[in-house]
Amino acid sequence: xxxxxxxxxxxxxxxxxxxxxxxxxxxxxxxxxxxxxxxxxxxxxxxxxxxxxxxxxxxxxxxxxxxxxxxxxxxxxxxxxxxxxxxxxxxxxxxxxxxxxxxxxxxxxxxxxxxxxxxxxxxxxxxxxxxxxxxxxxxxxxxxxxxxxxxxxxxxxxxxxxxxxxxxxxxxxxxxxxxxxxxxxxxxxxxxxxxxxxxxxxxxxxxxxxxxxxxxxxxxxxxxxxxxxxxxxxxxxxxxxxxxxxxxxxxxxxxxxxxxxxxxxxxxxxxxxxxxxxxxxxxxxxxxxxxxxxxxxxxxxxxxxxxxxxxxxxxxxxxxxxxxxxxxxxxxxxxxxxxxxxxxxxxxxxxxxxxxxxxxxxxxxxxxxxxxxxxxxxxxxxxxxxxxxxxxxxxxxxxxxxxxxxxxxxxxxxxxxxxxxxxxxxxxxxxxxxxxxxxxxxxxxxxxxxxxxxxxxxxxxxxxxxxxxxxxxxxxxxxxxxxxxxxxxxxxxxxxxxx
Ligand SMILES: Cc1cc2nc3c(=O)[nH]c(=O)nc-3n(C[C@H](O)[C@H](O)[C@H](O)COP(=O)(O)OP(=O)(O)OC[C@H]3O[C@@H](n4cnc5c(N)ncnc54)[C@H](O)[C@@H]3O)c2cc1C
Numbered sequence: 001x002x003x004x005x006x007x008x009x010x011x012x013x014x015x016x017x018x019x020x021x022x023x024x025x026x027x028x029x030x031x032x033x034x035x036x037x038x039x040x041x042x043x044x045x046x047x048x049x050x051x052x053x054x055x056x057x058x059x060x061x062x063x064x065x066x067x068x069x070x071x072x073x074x075x076x077x078x079x080x081x082x083x084x085x086x087x088x089x090x091x092x093x094x095x096x097x098x099x100x101x102x103x104x105x106x107x108x109x110x111x112x113x114x115x116x117x118x119x120x121x122x123x124x125x126x127x128x129x130x131x132x133x134x135x136x137x138x139x140x141x142x143x144x145x146x147x148x149x150x151x152x153x154x155x156x157x158x159x160x161x162x163x164x165x166x167x168x169x170x171x172x173x174x175x176x177x178x179x180x181x182x183x184x185x186x187x188x189x190x191x192x193x194x195x196x197x198x199x200x201x202x203x204x205x206x207x208x209x210x211x212x213x214x215x216x217x218x219x220x221x222x223x224x225x226x227x228x229x230x231x232x233x234x235x236x237x238x239x240x241x242x243x244x245x246x247x248x249x250x251x252x253x254x255x256x257x258x259x260x261x262x263x264x265x266x267x268x269x270x271x272x273x274x275x276x277x278x279x280x281x282x283x284x285x286x287x288x289x290x291x292x293x294x295x296x297x298x299x300x301x302x303x304x305x306x307x308x309x310x311x312x313x314x315x316x317x318x319x320x321x322x323x324x325x326x327x328x329x330x331x332x333x334x335x336x337x338x339x340x341x342x343x344x345x346x347x348x349x350x351x352x353x354x355x356x357x358x359x360x361x362x363x364x365x366x367x368x369x370x371x372x373x374x375x376x377x378x379x380x381x382x383x384x385x386x387x388x389x390x391x392x393x394x395x396x397x398x399x400x401x402x403x404x405x406x407x408x409x410x411x412x413x414x415x416x417x418x419x420x421x422x423x424x425x426x427x428x429x430x431x432x433x434x435x436x437x438x439x440x441x442x443x444x445x446x447x448x449x450x451x452x453x454x455x456x457x458x459x460x461x462x463x464x465x466x467x468x469x470x471x472x473x474x475x476x477x478x479x480x481x482x483x484x485x486x487x488x489x490x491x492x493x494x495x496x497x498x499x
Contacts, residue, residue, distance in 0.1 A: 015041045017096075019358050020115050020131050022046075022103045022301060023139035025053015026344040027336025029082045030351030031137050031358075036089040038359040043131050044086070044095060045117055047102040047476075048169075051086070052079060053141055053336075054161065055344040057168040067171040072193045074229075078348065101129060102476045106136060106301050112331055118482045126478070128485030135331050135358045138302055138319070139351060142295035142337035145316070145454050147182075147396065148410050148418070149403045151253030152291070156262035160190045160292030173197045175288025179265045181205035181250035182292040183394040188233040190290060195240035202284055204237070205248040205267050207274060208394045216389035223386045225345075251276050251403045253289055265289055274397020293396055295341045296454055296467070300475035302338065305329055309468060312340040314391035316454070317468040323377060325354035326361075333358060342387030349379040401459060410459070411452040413445020418459070425460045433457045434470055448472055 018040030021028045029051055032044040044051075049060040056079045059067040070076060089095035100121035107114050112134035119127040144159035151157065160180060166172040177200050180187050191201045213220060220227070237244055249270050256263035265284045268276035297318040299309070308328035310320035318341075319327055319334035327334050335354040336347035353376045404410075406419030424430040424439040433449065433456040436442050442456050443449030449456075449470055457467040 015094075017041050017043055017131065017133040018362055019043075019135045019137060019355075020045065020113065020133045021137045021139060022106070022115065023053065023141055023336065023338075024048070024051040024097075024099070025139060025141050025336060025347060026055050026078075027141075027338075027347035027351035027354075028053070028137070028139035029079075029086065030348045031139060031333075031335055031355040032095065032351075033082050033085040033089075034352045034355035035358055036094055037085065038355065040359065040362070041094050042089075042096070043098060043115075043133070045098045045101045045103055045115070045131070047100070047120075049100050049121070051083065051097070051099070053347075054165070055347075057165055059170055063170075069168050069171055071196065072168050074189075075344070098129065103301060104474050104476050104478045106138075106305060108305060108329070112136070116486045118476070118478050126482045128482045130486050135333065135362060137333040137335060137351075137354055137358065138338055139334070139336045139347070139354075140298040140301060140338055141347075142297050142341050143450060145293040145296050145396075146291065146451055147293050147400050147455050147458075148408055148452070149250060149252055150405055150408045151255070151262065153409050153412050154253055154255045154262045155260060156287055157253055157289045157291070160187055160290040161295075163288075163290040164190045164193060167193050167197060171197075173199050174290075175199060175286070177202055177286045178288040178290060179203050179205065179250065179267070179284055179286045180290045180292075181207075181248075181265075181267070182294075183207040183396070184292065184294050184390065185230070185233075185394075186292055186294075187290075188230075188237070190292075191242055192233055192236040192240070194290075195236070195242060199288075201240065201242045202286055203248075203267065204242060204244045205250050206244060206246045207249050207270055207397050209247050212393040213389070216393065219382075219385040219389040222382050226386060249274065249276065249397070249400075249403070250289065250291060251281070261287065262289055263287070270397060271399070273399040275399035275402045293454075294391075294394065295337060296450075296469070297338050297340060299338060299469055300472055302327065302332075302334060303469070303471040304473055305332060307332060307334070310340075311466045312391070313388050314341065315396055315458075315466055316341075317466045323353075324357035324360075325350055326357055331361075340384070340387060342383050342390075346380060346383035346387065349376045349383065352376050353380060396458065398463065410455060411440075411442035411445065411449075413447055413451075414441040414443075416440045416442040416452075421456060421459050430460050432461050432465075433467070436460055437470070443470065 021032045021044045024046035050058045101117040103117045113136040115131040117129045144161040252266035254264040269280035308320040309317040312318040333354040335350035404418040408418045430436045454467045
């Protein structure tokens with residue numbers, strides 16, 4: 001059996017943990033910093049090799065000088081302040097920062113929660129780490145929502161978030177001539193970041209009409225910072241001469257026949273439902289395509305814990321939380337995009353609110369440095385209202401299945417086509433993505449439906465029903481050795497005596 005990680009010899013490590021935070025994005029960092037300032041001993045766990053999550057994704061600390069990506073980030077002041085706070089607590093032993101640790105499951109225990117992770121920091125070795133604490137905060141973010149189209153499985157077609165992650169996490173520009181498509185403001189930072197790194201962004205195809213925002217004046221007026229951000233992107237698009245084509249969709253991609261990589265993107269103007277308008281199709285030469293249809297909250301760890309869900313208003317479900325970010329399970333908290341997609345500023349506020357709830361519920365001694373809760377709650381309400389408006393202004397176009405042909409692959413892992421999904425829908429038996437999975441294997445492969453699940457759901461379910469991912473007991477593949485370790489191990493990464 002491998003030994004759990006040695007944590008150093010600080011006096012604080014003899015104290016029990018008060019809180020485990022899973023996810024070191026804006027929500028998890030803010031929550032951990034607030035809980036630490038309030039006197040709790042905290043473990044902050046992330047699968048990535050640097051804190052920051054998706055918004056502040058950085059190369060690993062030891063590669064940052066070689067791969068500068070600071071110019072691609074927003075609000076680095078907050079990021080640096082949080083890292084300074086976390087580093088100070090790490091030095092005293094109050095914070096246990098476990099990077100490259102993927103949590104594969106969490107379970108309720110008599111005195112709180114047991115969190116099982118695998119340490120992947122020294123490949124190929126994988127080591128089991130078990131954490132125990134009375135409170136657990138899940139801040140695991142979200143992942144890109146994809147809708148299939150003919151050719152979306154060609155090399156060179158990526159998610160918009162994937163393009164952004166390659167850039168921010170490693171300074172890698174995935175292509176030279178790029179077309180972006182989908183819906184939502186997130187396409188704009190991807191376009192501007194790619195252009196800033198030398199890619200030619202040939203078009204940004206936004207399926208929605210900007211006028212949809214005019215139906216939501218109140219959230220717009222209450223969030224002037226978002227206008228400033230939008231104006232900044234508009235200026236950058238103009239500077240790099242990037243055309244933003246609204247009411248336009250990417251309806252197909254074609255390979256070049258030699259290495260099969262994407263060579264041509266087909267776009268079309270869309271009607272109000274998202275159906276391509278006849279005669280508007282254009283062919284654009286490109287070697288890379290980035291597509292994003294918003295995000296899906298990452299609920300892997302919350303579902304097996306029995307956490308209640310809520311309709312997020314954008315076709316997905318999210319963790320149901322009260323005004324203090326408490327889930328329906330006592331001692332379990334959620335913050336950031338696990339509670340619905342709304343951006344980094346909202347995630348930060350929710351993280352702080354959640355930590356204050358943990359401090360209150362555990363009757364922690366002091367709360368130095370905690371920003372007045374009322375202000376944070378107002379910030380949450382304001383940003384949530386903006387997120388709702390964003391979801392309504394950038395809906396999934398209801399007619400998107402019109403882009404599919406019967407032989408379009410929907411589930412890439414198991415190579416299930418749209419025709420196969422239509423057959424089990426039209427034959428009567430399948431009315432949700434779980435049934436489609438049983439009948440066609442769609443969603444049964446490596447990604448476990450993360451890619452195809454939302455699309456399959458749209459193809460078979462009632463239009464008003466939001467997508468809820470299938471429950472998975474194991475959130476990431478884990479070796480039998482690590483599994484056996486975590487069962488056998490009498491100790492954990494935070495035990496008072498490292499072994
Ligand atoms: C690929 C991608 C790129 C994005 N880029 C931008 C951008 O450039 N600009 C922008 O405004 N918004 C971006 N977003 C939206 C962004 O997610 C939010 O605005 C913000 O980062 C949300 O913060 P969060 O703390 O809720 O989650 P995240 O920032 O997503 O942080 C969640 C963290 O949880 C970790 N995690 C998840 N599951 C586990 C697990 N089982 N075990 C251990 N760790 C786990 C992840 O590694 C991640 O670090 C992006 C989203 C995605 C999916």
